[in-house]
Amino acid sequence: MTILSVPQDGVRTKSRLLRxxxxxxxxxxxxxxxxxFLVYPLxxxxxxxxxxxxxGFTWKYFVQFLSKTYYLGTIRxxxxxxxxxxxxxxxxxxxxxxxxxxFKLRGAKFLFVGAVLxxxxxxxxxxxxxxxxxxxxxxxxxxxxxxxxxxxxxxIYGFGGIVFVLSLKLFPLVSVxxxxxxxxxxxxxxxxxxxxxxxxLKRVWQxxxxxxxxxxxxxxxxxxxxxxxxxxxxxxIGEGYRTFTVEIYNQYLxxxxxxxxxxxxxxxxxxxxxxxxxxxxxxxxxxxxxSIKASRPVDKKKPRGIGGVLMYIYMYGxxxxxxxxxxYIIYLSFRNSNSGKFLPGxxxxxxxxxASRLLWRSTWNTLWFGFASLAIIIVMSVLIAYLVVRxxxxxxxxxxxxxxxxxxxxxxxxxxxxxxxxxxxxxxxTGTATIIIIALVIRRMPYTIRSATATLMHIPxxxxxxxxxxxxxxxxxxxxxxxxxxxxxxxxxxxLSFVSIVTEMSSAILLYNNKTITLTMSAYVAISRGNYGxxxxxSAILTVLTAVILLIYLRFTAEEDIxx
Amino acid sequence: xxxxxLIAAGTALAASLAFAACGGGGGDTAGGGSSDQPxxxxxxxxxxMTENDLEVLQGLLEEKFPGISIEIVNGSAGxxxxxxxxxxxxxxxxxxxxxxDTADGDKHSxxxxxxxxxxxxxxxxxxKSPNGFYNVDHLSSVAFAVNNNLEKELGLSITSYEDLLxxxxxxxxxxxxxxxxxxxxxxxxNIMAVYGNxxxxxxxxxxxxxENDIVIAGSSSAAFASVEDGEYVVGLTYEDGIASLLKSxxxxxxxxxxxxxxxxxxxxxxxIKGAPNAPLAKKVINYIMSPEGQQAxxxxxxxxxxxxxxxxxSEFLPVTSEVKWVERDVAxxxxxxxxxxxxxxxxFTEVNG
Numbered sequence: 001m002t003i004l005s006v007p008q009d010g011v012r013t014k015s016r017l018l019r020x021x022x023x024x025x026x027x028x029x030x031x032x033x034x035x036x037f038l039v040y041p042l043x044x045x046x047x048x049x050x051x052x053x054x055x056g057f058t059w060k061y062f063v064q065f066l067s068k069t070y071y072l073g074t075i076r077x078x079x080x081x082x083x084x085x086x087x088x089x090x091x092x093x094x095x096x097x098x099x100x101x102x103f104k105l106r107g108a109k110f111l112f113v114g115a116v117l118x119x120x121x122x123x124x125x126x127x128x129x130x131x132x133x134x135x136x137x138x139x140x141x142x143x144x145x146x147x148x149x150x151x152x153x154x155x156i157y158g159f160g161g162i163v164f165v166l167s168l169k170l171f172p173l174v175s176v177x178x179x180x181x182x183x184x185x186x187x188x189x190x191x192x193x194x195x196x197x198x199x200x201l202k203r204v205w206q207x208x209x210x211x212x213x214x215x216x217x218x219x220x221x222x223x224x225x226x227x228x229x230x231x232x233x234x235x236x237i238g239e240g241y242r243t244f245t246v247e248i249y250n251q252y253l254x255x256x257x258x259x260x261x262x263x264x265x266x267x268x269x270x271x272x273x274x275x276x277x278x279x280x281x282x283x284x285x286x287x288x289x290x291s292i293k294a295s296r297p298v299d300k301k302k303p304r305g306i307g308g309v310l311m312y313i314y315m316y317g318x319x320x321x322x323x324x325x326x327x328y329i330i331y332l333s334f335r336n337s338n339s340g341k342f343l344p345g346x347x348x349x350x351x352x353x354x355a356s357r358l359l360w361r362s363t364w365n366t367l368w369f370g371f372a373s374l375a376i377i378i379v380m381s382v383l384i385a386y387l388v389v390r391x392x393x394x395x396x397x398x399x400x401x402x403x404x405x406x407x408x409x410x411x412x413x414x415x416x417x418x419x420x421x422x423x424x425x426x427x428x429x430t431g432t433a434t435i436i437i438i439a440l441v442i443r444r445m446p447y448t449i450r451s452a453t454a455t456l457m458h459i460p461x462x463x464x465x466x467x468x469x470x471x472x473x474x475x476x477x478x479x480x481x482x483x484x485x486x487x488x489x490x491x492x493x494x495x496l497s498f499v500s501i502v503t504e505m506s507s508a509i510l511l512y513n514n515k516t517i518t519l520t521m522s523a524y525v526a527i528s529r530g531n532y533g534x535x536x537x538x539s540a541i542l543t544v545l546t547a548v549i550l551l552i553y554l555r556f557t558a559e560e561d562i563x564x
Numbered sequence: 565x566x567x568x569x570l571i572a573a574g575t576a577l578a579a580s581l582a583f584a585a586c587g588g589g590g591g592d593t594a595g596g597g598s599s600d601q602p603x604x605x606x607x608x609x610x611x612x613m614t615e616n617d618l619e620v621l622q623g624l625l626e627e628k629f630p631g632i633s634i635e636i637v638n639g640s641a642g643x644x645x646x647x648x649x650x651x652x653x654x655x656x657x658x659x660x661x662x663x664x665d666t667a668d669g670d671k672h673s674x675x676x677x678x679x680x681x682x683x684x685x686x687x688x689x690x691x692k693s694p695n696g697f698y699n700v701d702h703l704s705s706v707a708f709a710v711n712n713n714l715e716k717e718l719g720l721s722i723t724s725y726e727d728l729l730x731x732x733x734x735x736x737x738x739x740x741x742x743x744x745x746x747x748x749x750x751x752x753x754n755i756m757a758v759y760g761n762x763x764x765x766x767x768x769x770x771x772x773x774x775e776n777d778i779v780i781a782g783s784s785s786a787a788f789a790s791v792e793d794g795e796y797v798v799g800l801t802y803e804d805g806i807a808s809l810l811k812s813x814x815x816x817x818x819x820x821x822x823x824x825x826x827x828x829x830x831x832x833x834x835x836i837k838g839a840p841n842a843p844l845a846k847k848v849i850n851y852i853m854s855p856e857g858q859q860a861x862x863x864x865x866x867x868x869x870x871x872x873x874x875x876x877x878s879e880f881l882p883v884t885s886e887v888k889w890v891e892r893d894v895a896x897x898x899x900x901x902x903x904x905x906x907x908x909x910x911x912f913t914e915v916n917g
Contacts, residue, residue, distance in 0.1 A: 255749075
C-alpha cells in the first residue's frame with residue numbers, strides 16, 4: 001500500500017533556536033562554508049558593479065544596462081530561449097522516462113547510458129560538432145539537399161537551432177529525475193484510478209503527473225537554469241541571437257571593450273533573476289507538499305503491437321539524436337588532421353599527439369577531481385536536503401537559496417571571484433587542485449541538492465520518528481534510516497553532477513594550469529589553438545571514460561531493474 | 565553488497581574524503597611557479613597564438629635555450645589578461661605572447677612590467693613600443709577569406725569592400741564580434757582607415773554590411789575556418805588565419821586583400837608584473853625581438869608578418885611591397901575605440917530590431 005501523508009512542519013519548528021542540537025551545528029557549518037567559498041568571493045565581484053573607475057559609488061552600469069534595448073534584449077532572449085528549452089525538454093523527457101519505467105525495453109541500460117551521455121558534451125566541442133553535421137555546409141544538410149531536395153531543411157543556426165541542441169542535451173535531466181519519481185508511485189493508486197474511470201492518457205495526466213509534480217518542478221528549474229546559464233551554444237550557433245550570458249562573457253573575457261564593472265552589474269541582474277525564478281519554483285512546489293512511498297511498485301509491461309514499435313522508435317531515435325554529436329566527434333578523432341583542417345584517411349595520430357600533451361595527467365586529474373568533488377557534493381547535498389525539508393527555517397532556506405546561485409552565474413564569474421578571493425595569504429589557493437575542487441563543488445552541487453530535496457519530500461517522516469522513539473540518536477537515525485531511504489534519489493542527481501563535473505569548463509578557464517588540467521580543458525585548449533583533431537581525441541576519451549564509469553555503476557547496482 | 569549498503573558505505577567514505585579534501589587536499593599539485601632557484605629554466609607562457617605558431621616558437625626556444633621547459637597556458641587574449649589581473653596577488657605566469665593589441669593603449673599598464681627588449685632599435689619605426697611595455701613582435705593584416713567554389717557558384721568576383729554589398733551575399737559573409745574579438749575590431753579599424761575615421765562613408769559601409777545580414781560569429785577563427793567548411797562565402801578576417809589553413813592543405817579558399825587597401829594591427833609580447841621567473845622571460849623576449857629570432861620565426865612559420873627591419877621570406881604570404889597598404893591612425897583608433905564599438909552596437913541593434 002501507499003503511505004500518503006502531509007508533513008506536519010508547524011509542530012516541529014517551534015523554539016528551535018532555544019534548543020540547539022546537532023543539526024544546528026550543521027546549519028552553522030554550512031553557512032560558514034557558503035559564506036567563505038561563495039558569498040565572500042562573489043562579494044568581490046559584485047562590489048565592482050557599483051564602483052566607477054575612480055573608486056566612487058555609482059549606479060551607472062545598471063542604468064547603462066537598463067536603458068539600452070540592446071542589453072535588455074539579451075535578457076528577453078535568454079528568457080524566451082530558456083522557457084522554450086524547458087518546455088521542449090519536458091515534452092520529450094517525460095514520455096521517455098514513462099516508457100523507460102513502465103515498460104520492459106530491450107537495451108534499457110544502453111538507453112540509460114546514451115541518455116546521460118547526450119547531456120555531457122563539453123561546451124564548444126558539442127556545438128562545433130552540430131555545426132559540422134547540420135550547418136549550412138554540414139554533412140546532414142548536404143545529404144538532405146542532395147537526396148531529399150523536396151524537404152526544406154534549414155541550418156542549425158539561430159533560435160530554433162539553440163532550442164534543438166539544448167533540448168537534446170537537457171532532456172536527460174528531466175528523464176533521470178522522472179524515472180525515480182515514477183518508480184515511487186504505488187500500483188494500488190493506479191488501480192484505484194482505473195476503477196474510477198481514469199485510464200490511459202487521462203490517468204497519466206490526472207494521477208501520475210500530479211503525483212510527481214514536485215519532481216517535475218525540480219527538473220524544470222534545473223533545465224531552465226541550465227539553459228539560462230549556457231553560453232557555449234548560443235555563442236557558436238546563435239548568429240546574432242544574443243543572450244545574457246554571452247554578454248557577460250564578452251564583457252569579462254572578450255578581447256575588446258572589456259568592462260569588468262559592467263559585467264559585474266550584469267551578473268547582479270542575473271542573480272536577481274535567478275532568485276526570482278527559484279522563489280517562484282519553491283512556491284509552486286509548496287502547493288504539492290505531500291509524501292508518497294511505494295511499497296508495491298508498478299509491474300513493467302512488455303511493449304506490444306504498433307504502439308510498441310513506435311515506442312522503440314521514439315526511445316532509440318531520441319537517444320541516437322542525442323549522442324550523435326559525440327559519435328561524430330569519436331569518428332573525427334580517427335581522421336587525419338593538420339591543425340584546423342581534417343584530411344582524408346584515418347590514423348591514431350590525434351591520439352598520439354594527445355599522449356604527448358598531458359593525456360595521462362588530464363585523465364588522472366579528471367578522475368580524481370571528479371570523485372573528490374562528487375564525494376563532497378553527496379555529503380553536503382544530503383545534509384542540506386535534510387535541513388531544508390525537515391528543519392525548514394530562515395537560515396536553512398537561505399542555505400538552499402545560496403546553493404542555487406552558482407547555477408545561474410556563468411562559471412567565468414565564479415572563477416574570477418575565487419581567484420580574487422584566494423590569491424593571497426592566508427588562503428592562497430590559486431593554482432592548486434583545492435580551488436578547482438571548490439569551484440566544481442559550488443558549480444555542480446545543485447543537481448544533487450535538487451534531487452535529494454525532491455526525494456526527501458516524498459519520504460514520510462514516520463520511519464525517522466519510529467527510530468527516534470526507539471532510542472536512536474539524531475545522527476544515527478539520519479545515517480541509518482534517512483540516508484538509505486534517500487539513496488535512489490540522491491544517485492540520480494549525483495550521476496548528473498558527476499557528468500557535468502567532468503565536462504566543466506567555464507570556471508576552469510581561469511583556474512586551471514598545466515598541473516591541474518583536465519580532459520575537458522585539454523580539449524578546450526586544443527580548440528583555442530585551432531587543433532580540432534586533437535580536441536576530438538581528448539573529447540572522445542572523455543566520452544568513453546564516462547560511458548565506462550556509468551556501465552560500471554550499472555553493473556554494481558542493477559540486478560534486473562535499474563535503480564536510479 | 566546490496567544497493568543500500570553500497571550507498572551507505574559510499575556516503576561514509578564520502579564524508580571522510582570530504583573532510584580530508586577540505587583540509588588542504590591537493591597540496592602536492594601546487595607549487596611549481598613560486599620556487600626561486602637561481603638557474604630556473606621553467607617558463608610559464610600565457611599565449612593566445614595558434615598551434616602552428618606555438619610549436620614553431622617552442623622548437624626555436626628549445627634550440628636556443630637548452631634545458632628550457634615551457635609550460636603554455638592557452639586562451640583568448642581577454643581570458644588571459646583577466647586571468648593575469650585576477651592573479652596579481654600571486655602571479656602564476658611569466659610572460660604573455662600574442663593578443664596584446666597595441667590599440668589597447670595603456671589599458672594593461674598595471675599588469676605588465678615596464679621593460680623593453682634590447683632590440684627595440686631593430687623594429688620598424690611605426691611599430692616601436694607606444695608605452696614602454698609592449699614589445700611589438702608581429703602584425704595581423706586585414707584580409708578576406710573567400711571560398712572559391714561558392715564564389716563561382718554565385719558568379720561573383722570578390723575583391724573589394726563594395727563587392728561585399730552584393731545582395732547575392734546576403735547572410736553569407738561572416739565576421740567575429742567587434743565587441744569581443746580583436747580580429748573583428750581590426751576589420752572595423754581597416755574600414756576606418758580606408759574610408760576615413762568616423763566618416764559617413766565608413767559608417768555607410770558598416771551599415772551596408774549589417775543590412776546585407778553579415779553574420780557575427782562567436783569566435784575569431786570561425787571567420788576563416790567556417791569559410792573553408794563551406795558555411796559562408798566570405799570571412800572578414802586576418803591574413804595569418806587564412807595562411808595557416810592554406811599551409812594545412814586547404815584548397816578551396818584564397819587569401820584576398822581588399823582592393824581598397826589593407827592595414828595591420830600590431831601585436832606584442834610582454835613580461836608579467838611580478839613574474840616568478842622574469843629573468844628567463846626577458847631572455848626569451850630578447851630572442852623573439854632580435855632580427856635573428858624574427859627571421860627564424862617568420863620563415864619557419866610562414867604565415868605571420870613580422871615587425872623587424874630585417875627581411876623575412878614567407879612561403880604563404882605575399883611580399884609586403886606587393887600588397888596595397890592604407891595608413892591606419894592607431895592613436896585616433898585607440899582613443900575612440902569605445903565610441904566606435906558603441907556606435908557599432910547601436911547600428912547593430914537598429915538594423916536587427
